[in-house]
Amino acid sequence: MILSTTFVLAQAAPGVASGGLPMLIMMIALFGLMYFMMIRPQMKRQKEHRQMVSSLAKGDEVVTNGGIAGRVEEVGETFITVEIAPNVKIKLQKGSVQQVLPKGTLKSS
Numbered sequence: 001m002i003l004s005t006t007f008v009l010a011q012a013a014p015g016v017a018s019g020g021l022p023m024l025i026m027m028i029a030l031f032g033l034m035y036f037m038m039i040r041p042q043m044k045r046q047k048e049h050r051q052m053v054s055s056l057a058k059g060d061e062v063v064t065n066g067g068i069a070g071r072v073e074e075v076g077e078t079f080i081t082v083e084i085a086p087n088v089k090i091k092l093q094k095g096s097v098q099q100v101l102p103k104g105t106l107k108s109s
Contacts, residue, residue: 053094056080061101064092069106 056062060072062082070082073089080097083089 049095052100053097056094056097056100059103061103061106062097063099063101064096065098066096069101071106 056072056075058072058075061069062072063069064082068082068084068090070084070090072080073083074081075094078094079091080094081089081091
């Protein structure tokens with residue numbers, strides 16, 4: 001009985017080793033698909049956001065990640081001052097700006 005079990009195990013071992021190359025190719029293909037579907041678009045969005053934040057200037061109308069809309073009053077190295085109402089100014093990190101609105105958007109609302 002012990003001899004036949006050893007024989008069966010010996011036959012199963014070579015089949016496992018021959019599946020390595022197709023598995024490797026499949027893993028590479030999955031990584032490539034993940035790169036083009038997830039990683040690359042996210043890197044593109046980050047690059048666009050960095051460009052938007054670096055181009056902020058006084059007078060731009062912005063919306064923050066928290067939904068606060070206002071006009072940029074002062075631009076510093078890492079912080080901006082946004083006027084959200086007459087004589088009400090808040091200081092925010094530049095990265096918290098979600099979008100820049102077209103000029104005159106805040107007056108019309």
